[in-house]
Amino acid sequence: MVPTGGGAPSGWWLGAAMPRALTLCVAMGLALGVIGSPPAAAGDDDGAVAAGVHRAAADCAEVKCVALTFDDGPSRYTERYLKILKRHGAVATFFVIGSQVSGRASTLVTMAAQGNEIASHTWSHPALTSLSGGQIRQQVERTARQVAKITGKRPSLLRPPYGSVNGRVLAALGEADVAAIMWDVDTRDWQSRSPSAVFGHIKRETHRGSIILMHDLHRASADALERIIHYLDKRGYTLVTVTDLLGGTVKPGKAYYSGRR
Numbered sequence: 334m335v336p337t338g339g340g341a342p343s344g345w346w347l348g349a350a351m352p353r354a355l356t357l358c359v360a361m362g363l364a365l366g367v368i369g370s371p372p373a374a375a376g377d378d379d380g381a382v383a384a385g386v387h388r389a390a391a392d393c394a395e396v397k398c399v400a401l402t403f404d405d406g407p408s409r410y411t412e413r414y415l416k417i418l419k420r421h422g423a424v425a426t427f428f429v430i431g432s433q434v435s436g437r438a439s440t441l442v443t444m445a446a447q448g449n450e451i452a453s454h455t456w457s458h459p460a461l462t463s464l465s466g467g468q469i470r471q472q473v474e475r476t477a478r479q480v481a482k483i484t485g486k487r488p489s490l491l492r493p494p495y496g497s498v499n500g501r502v503l504a505a506l507g508e509a510d511v512a513a514i515m516w517d518v519d520t521r522d523w524q525s526r527s528p529s530a531v532f533g534h535i536k537r538e539t540h541r542g543s544i545i546l547m548h549d550l551h552r553a554s555a556d557a558l559e560r561i562i563h564y565l566d567k568r569g570y571t572l573v574t575v576t577d578l579l580g581g582t583v584k585p586g587k588a589y590y591s592g593r594r
């Protein structure tokens with residue numbers, strides 16, 4: 334599967350940057366149970382947390398939030414990502430390809446049980462700008478049905494493959510009742526396949542409200558994930574799902590590049 338790549342961020346929220354103190358708020362993260370929990374003992378990281386576990390959603394108007402996002406899964410590496418996230422009490426948003434879901438239903442169950450957000454990356458990863466409105470809605474609907482069959486919940490967010498959107502695509506996504514989620518930090522993990530290069534992008538480019546693009550189709554970001562979580566925790570960031578990052582303001586048919594700065 335050709336991964337998402339390229340695409341310069343623009344627009345939404347990017348004009349609202351303002352200086353901010355990089356204060357540590359580890360205590361806040363611990364209180365919210367979102368990031369910074371002590372590592373679990375070895376051997377304690379297998380299996381899902383009990384379904385029905387709810388964390389208090391972080392208020393991203395109060396704390397510095399960022400969202401880790403993973404495209405192109407579920408893959409044979411996805412369980413490894415989930416174990417690392419769980420070990421650190423962290424959550425992410427997974428933009429899954431519908432056609433890859435049926436063989437990995439248990440991975441989606443674990444994903445949801447750990448409090449991660451499951452979002453759509455279409456059924457078969459086409460460039461949506463090359464499809465008709467009806468074909469776009471079909472890509473969304475087929476994936477939504479597949480995810481809902483497993484988790485009971487339809488995704489409300491979609492990441493367009495290749496970041497490929499235009500007004501016509503957004504109108505079709507609006508009719509299909511999903512918002513387009515872009516990114517403002519591109520780790521280019523699919524290209525470098527280098528954990529240190531992935532970490533470098535995050536260190537240089539992440540700010541409050543960032544949506545960080547990675548791919549769980551490869552292992553590079555999994556190899557970097559522990560270091561990424563520690564780094565973001567130390568800089569006072571709280572890891573949240575994209576829906577929490579956007580604070581309930583998500584509207585179908587709109588494109589979002591980052592959250593509140």
Ligand SMILES: [Zn+2]
Nearest residue numbers: 336337404405
């Ligand atoms: Zn992709």
